[in-house]
Amino acid sequence: MCYPNILPEIYVQNVDGKLLLVVEIYKGSLLPYYLKNKGKLNGTYIRIGTTNRLADENIIQELERQRMGKTFDEEENYSVTPEKIDLTPIYKEFEKIDKSVSISQLRNLKLFKNIYGKDIPTNALLIITGNLENTGIKCARFKGTTSDIFLDKKEFSADAFSNLNNAILFLKNHLNLEANIEGLKRVEQYEIPLVVLREALLNAIIHRDYTRNSDIKVAVYDDMVEIVSPGGLPNGLTVTDVFEGRSELRNKIIAKVFKELGYVETWGTGIKRIEKMCKNNNIKFEFKENSNFVSVIFYRDKIVNKVQESSGKVSEKWRKSGE
Numbered sequence: 001m002c003y004p005n006i007l008p009e010i011y012v013q014n015v016d017g018k019l020l021l022v023v024e025i026y027k028g029s030l031l032p033y034y035l036k037n038k039g040k041l042n043g044t045y046i047r048i049g050t051t052n053r054l055a056d057e058n059i060i061q062e063l064e065r066q067r068m069g070k071t072f073d074e075e076e077n078y079s080v081t082p083e084k085i086d087l088t089p090i091y092k093e094f095e096k097i098d099k100s101v102s103i104s105q106l107r108n109l110k111l112f113k114n115i116y117g118k119d120i121p122t123n124a125l126l127i128i129t130g131n132l133e134n135t136g137i138k139c140a141r142f143k144g145t146t147s148d149i150f151l152d153k154k155e156f157s158a159d160a161f162s163n164l165n166n167a168i169l170f171l172k173n174h175l176n177l178e179a180n181i182e183g184l185k186r187v188e189q190y191e192i193p194l195v196v197l198r199e200a201l202l203n204a205i206i207h208r209d210y211t212r213n214s215d216i217k218v219a220v221y222d223d224m225v226e227i228v229s230p231g232g233l234p235n236g237l238t239v240t241d242v243f244e245g246r247s248e249l250r251n252k253i254i255a256k257v258f259k260e261l262g263y264v265e266t267w268g269t270g271i272k273r274i275e276k277m278c279k280n281n282n283i284k285f286e287f288k289e290n291s292n293f294v295s296v297i298f299y300r301d302k303i304v305n306k307v308q309e310s311s312g313k314v315s316e317k318w319r320k321s322g323e
Helices: 039-043 057-068 088-096 103-108 123-128 160-174 194-207 239-243 252-260 270-280 301-311
Strands: 009-015 018-024 045-048 051-054 112-115 118-121 137-142 150-156 177-182 185-190 216-220 224-230 285-289 293-299
Touching: 039 057, 088 160, 103 112, 118 123, 123 160, 123 252, 137 160, 150 160, 160 194, 160 216, 194 216, 194 224, 194 252, 194 270, 194 293, 239 270, 239 285, 270 285
Parallel strands: 137 216
Antiparallel strands: 009 018, 045 051, 112 118, 137 150, 177 185, 216 224, 224 293, 285 293
16 A cells, blocks of 8 residues: 555564564564555544644655655755855854855855856855845733733844844843842842743754745743744654754754854763753743644743733743744
């Protein structure tokens, strides 16, 4: 019933005096596999947690890229000529770590591909420089605990580094700054440490699905901060896998550039670091995923208590994420 053909290993095994027929099916390399009678578009299914879900066109394309051993950000893009791309943000970031880069080095990073003597930008370069649609960050501060009323909103659609810094500034403007006395010193810190929020935003920028028609969203409510990244976890990863430190790179070039610049250290440790920092600061956080989005939520517990005292109960929220 499946295409391409699946070749399982079938054998008999004696377990406690009982004969069991064992059918082992190994992960294949001819992705995607689908039900022959339904065709590729209607017969490709993926496993999300404990459920089987019909794969949409974006997921099918990602599976096809996996078969070829390529990622979306590695693909060359002919829609923008190199002359129209402002490389200044990348040069400035390397200057911050006392490094200079040339076009040749950008080729080594696979931001350019030399094809028949011409430098062609990859999707990674267009994403990092903000020359591809839906690569920005949308930030909003809502009144209360629902998304009914905006108090403030900003949309950042420049290069990836500027978007990250501007999103952090937006959060600083809408979070409380607390002061504690440690020894003889007065130490100030935001209610949710900026290093935690920065880590979550970096994860969103590096690991999101750039084939989806949606930006990263940052929402500040009275009781929580939520960062929503388009696209589910790649390559069959589960939430449990993520917390165990397993990592699958959806955007190999973008990840490499951010690692070269010192923004990240080791793959697969981002969520673990967030979990540890939240635990050390008594902050409750959640990590949620479905096939359309990944969401990281930080709860503003001190704010929740005040809201509960005044209203009796924090209202439940319902959001369409990924739209």
